[in-house]
Structures are given as C-alpha cells and as structure tokens.
Amino acid sequence: MHAELQKEIETFEKRTRKSYAAHQKAMPYMPLGVSSNFRSYEPYPLFIRDAQGGKVHDLDGHEYLDFNLCFGALMAGHCHPAVVKAVQERLHLGTMFGMPHELERELAQEICARFPVEQVRFGNSGTEATMHAIRLARGVTGRDKVLKMEGAYHGVHDTVMVSVKPKADAWGDPKSPNPVPASGGVPAATLQNTLIAPFNDLAAAEKIFATNPKEIAAVIVEPVMMNVGICMPEPGYLQVLRDLCTRNGALLIFDEVKTGAKLARGGACEYFKVNPDLVCLAKSIGGGFPLAAFAAKKSIMDKIAEHKVFHAGTYNTNPVVMAAGLAVFREVLTPKAYEQINRLNTKLVDGHKQIIKKNGLTAYSTGAGANGAMLLYSKPIRNYRDWIEVDVDLWRHYWFGMVNRGVIPQPYWWDEQWTISVAHTEADIDRHLEAFTDVAPALARAQQEHFATVAQ
Numbered sequence: 001m002h003a004e005l006q007k008e009i010e011t012f013e014k015r016t017r018k019s020y021a022a023h024q025k026a027m028p029y030m031p032l033g034v035s036s037n038f039r040s041y042e043p044y045p046l047f048i049r050d051a052q053g054g055k056v057h058d059l060d061g062h063e064y065l066d067f068n069l070c071f072g073a074l075m076a077g078h079c080h081p082a083v084v085k086a087v088q089e090r091l092h093l094g095t096m097f098g099m100p101h102e103l104e105r106e107l108a109q110e111i112c113a114r115f116p117v118e119q120v121r122f123g124n125s126g127t128e129a130t131m132h133a134i135r136l137a138r139g140v141t142g143r144d145k146v147l148k149m150e151g152a153y154h155g156v157h158d159t160v161m162v163s164v165k166p167k168a169d170a171w172g173d174p175k176s177p178n179p180v181p182a183s184g185g186v187p188a189a190t191l192q193n194t195l196i197a198p199f200n201d202l203a204a205a206e207k208i209f210a211t212n213p214k215e216i217a218a219v220i221v222e223p224v225m226m227n228v229g230i231c232m233p234e235p236g237y238l239q240v241l242r243d244l245c246t247r248n249g250a251l252l253i254f255d256e257v258k259t260g261a262k263l264a265r266g267g268a269c270e271y272f273k274v275n276p277d278l279v280c281l282a283k284s285i286g287g288g289f290p291l292a293a294f295a296a297k298k299s300i301m302d303k304i305a306e307h308k309v310f311h312a313g314t315y316n317t318n319p320v321v322m323a324a325g326l327a328v329f330r331e332v333l334t335p336k337a338y339e340q341i342n343r344l345n346t347k348l349v350d351g352h353k354q355i356i357k358k359n360g361l362t363a364y365s366t367g368a369g370a371n372g373a374m375l376l377y378s379k380p381i382r383n384y385r386d387w388i389e390v391d392v393d394l395w396r397h398y399w400f401g402m403v404n405r406g407v408i409p410q411p412y413w414w415d416e417q418w419t420i421s422v423a424h425t426e427a428d429i430d431r432h433l434e435a436f437t438d439v440a441p442a443l444a445r446a447q448q449e450h451f452a453t454v455a456q
C-alpha cells in the first residue's frame with residue numbers, strides 16, 4: 001500500500017472511533033456487520049447518525065457533504081421538505097391497506113407523462129422492478145433467454161446475478177464473454193438462460209441473436225452503465241440495440257433505476273430519444289423511500305391483466321411511499337431543478353478536469369445529468385473490461401482523502417459515481433473542489449511512483 005494511502009486510512013481511523021466501535025458491535029449479529037454487502041469495506045464503514053439536505057453526520061459528529069446520497073437514490077437530498085410534509089400527512093391516515101387507493105393511479109399517470117409508457121406496476125426496489133420486467137418479457141415472448149451486458153448490475157435476482165464483476169480467469173473471449181455467476185446459489189440452469197455481451201459492441205450482440213434464433217426474450221441494458229463509474233453508450237448504440245430487438249422479436253428493457261430520475265425528467269428515453277419496450281425505475285423517484293416501478297405499453301402490460309404473468313406484493317403502493325413519490329415528481333424533479341443540477345454538475349466536472357490537468361494525473365472526469373465520476377484511467381472507458389484497469393489503491397487514496405476533508409465524494413467503491421441533489425449549492429461544489437485540490441498532489445505522486453514501479 002502506498003504510504004500516502006496508509007496515512008489517509010490512519011487519519012480516517014483516528015477520526016471515526018465511534019464508527020469502528022459500532023461496527024465491532026454489529027459484527028456478531030449480521031454478516032460483515034451490515035445489511036447489504038455494498039456497505040462493507042476495509043477498514044470498516046462510516047456509520048451515519050443523521051442527515052439533512054446535502055449533508056450527513058457520522059457517529060463522531062463530523063459533518064460531510066454527501067455526494068453518495070444512498071448510492072444515488074437521493075437526488076431530492078435528505079429529508080426534502082416537500083417529501084417530509086407529504087409523508088407526515090399520510091402517516092396519520094394509514095400506512096398500508098393492501099387495497100387500492102387513488103395515489104397509485106396519480107403516480108402512474110405522472111410516470112406515463114414522462115416516459116414512453118402507457119401502464120405501470122409498482123414495487124419496492126430496483127431488484128423487483130428488473131425481476132418483474134424480465135418475467136413479463138418472458139411471458140410476452142414465450143422465450144427464456146435474456147441478454148445482459150458484461151459488468152452490468154441490475155439487482156440481486158438470479159437471472160441478472162451473472163457476469164456482474166467477472167474475473168479475468170473466468171470471463172472468456174472479449175467478443176463473446178462467458179456467463180459467470182456473481183454469487184453462490186445462482187443455479188447452473190440460470191446461467192444457460194443469461195447471455196452476455198460487451199457494452200457498446202453491436203456486432204457481439206448481433207452474433208448472440210444469430211446464434212440463439214427466436215430464443216431471446218429480452219435485452220436488458222442500463223442506458224448509461226453506472227456500475228463501472230460512468231460509461232456512456234456510443235452514438236447510435238441504444239437505437240441499433242432497439243432495432244435489433246425489434247427485428248428478432250425480443251423486448252428491450254431499459255434499466256433506469258439510476259438514470260430514470262437523474263439523467264433527465266424522462267430519463268434515458270428522453271435523453272437518448274430511444275423508446276424501449278419496458279422501463280424499470282427505482283432509487284431517486286422515491287425521494288428516500290422504497291419505491292420502484294416497471295412500465296410499458298398497454299399491449300405488453302396486458303399479459304398481467306390477462307392473468308398470464310403474475311405480479312404482486314404486500315408492500316406495493318403503500319400510501320406513505322406513494323405520497324413521497326408524488327411529492328418527488330410534482331415538487332422536486334422540476335425542470336428548474338434539472339437546470340440547477342446540470343449547472344452544478346458542469347461546474348464540478350470542469351473543476352475536476354482542471355485539477356487533474358494541473359497535477360498531471362492520468363485520470364478523467366465525466367458527467368451525465370446529476371451524476372459524475374473521476375476515473376483513474378487514461379481514456380474514456382467503453383465497457384467493463386476497460387474499467388477493470390482502474391487503479392484501486394489510488395482510488396481508495398482519493399476516497400479516504402476526500403472523506404477526511406469532509407466530503408463523501410461518491411459511494412465507497414470505484415464502480416460508483418457522485419450524485420448532485422437539489423439541496424446542493426454552488427458553495428458545496430466549491431468545497432468539493434477544494435478538497436480535491438488538497439488531495440490531488442499526493443494522488444499524482446502516488447500514481448507516478450506506481451507507474452515507475454510497473455515500468456521497472
């Protein structure tokens with residue numbers, strides 16, 4: 001480990017004694033001491049006491065500017081006043097009925113107004129949304145196979161827990177990657193039904209269709225791959241994928257769990273002007289509450305109405321979450337909010353670019369809607385196998401360095417990206433950039449030393 005990274009981790013350990021103690025206490029009761037594997041990292045995770053707007057406090061009382069925002073689920077910021085008000089009002093009127101009420105129709109209408117869809121079904125997590133979208137696609141087409149991109153994350157159900165972060169010894173040919181289970185417990189039979197293509201490679205996708213004629217139910221794609229930092233689709237990629245699906249009788253599923261709220265008001269569909277068959281939404285549409293949806297044209301959703309494909313859930317459309325979602329759509333994700341966030345993000349990305357240049361870092365900064373990332377790589381990544389080259393130690397140095405200076409620059413993990421919320425201000429962006437200005441020279445030194453060692 002580079003000496004400067006070691007120093008940052010020591011500083012983190014000195015500042016966050018209460019997080020350490022809380023983690024020690026949790027370890028006997030939960031695997032890794034946490035409730036989602038993504039929340040566990042070395043030496044131990046930061047424990048949070050409370051949050052408001054664009055800021056969080058840890059157990060030791062330190063304040064941080066929060067650009068993690070719950071893995072991008074809080075474009076509304078923490079405790080947005082409109083969301084809190086809507087939820088408080090609903091709390092006293094019953095928290096769940098297991099029977100229909102009018103808020104669900106109202107929210108479905110909001111979604112239909114923004115996305116190229118006619119009907120919606122709700123759930124509670126991105127995992128549910130992609131799982132039901134895939135089942136529906138299988139039900140509509142009568143086919144079993146699903147094509148996903150290597151390195152893409154679509155939640156934790158079996159069909160998509162394949163080739164999420166495959167290792168080089170298993171991933172196979174770059175043009176025709178092997179399906180690699182991302183967890184124990186994924187049945188071998190599942191692997192036969194999940195086909196893998198590299199992102200941004202239309203020839204590979206076409207070949208997979210050719211070798212599996214009339215067998216592919218759907219292509220599921222995150223329009224901007226946001227589980228390898230930020231990986232933009234090349235011009236035309238999504239439209240050609242669209243056409244490929246149409247030609248082959250398969251459905252195109254846009255996993256817009258992240259992009260749905262954060263790329264534009266109408267998500268990636270609007271941003272790239274491409275109409276998928278199914279759209280999956282979650283994260284930032286809920287304003288801090290567990291809200292998800294999958295949506296499509298009526299002719300597709302009809303399979304549910306005809307009782308040919310099943311969808312259900314006790315917690316679906318509980319009125320508290322629906323009230324939060326309505327507040328988000330009507331009062332938070334407004335055209336003005338997108339303007340403001342795009343402006344702040346441009347400032348943050350441009351500021352990063354200047355600091356990277358000034359310090360001679362081999363890295364680049366990129367943004368998309370409310371998201372951005374600093375990638376420690378020499379050129380824009382095109383796919384998962386480019387991203388795997390990112391220098392992890394250097395990234396950890398960056399992350400702990402920023403956290404020690406009061407800025408959580410993004411979720412922990414080098415495959416993530418920052419989110420800007422409606423609560424962030426120009427001054428917050430300045431502080432983010434000040435922290436990076438402070439960290440960058442040591443990062444550049446560490447990188448040069450690393451390059452020198454590799455060259456020897």
Ligand SMILES: Cc1ncc(COP(=O)(O)O)c(C=O)c1O
Pocket residue numbers: 071124125126127128130153154155156222227255256257258282283
């Ligand atoms: C693109 C994408 N799809 C699906 C999911 C799964 O969402 P959830 O964690 O709500 O199940 C995630 C979560 O990070 C995601 O980024």
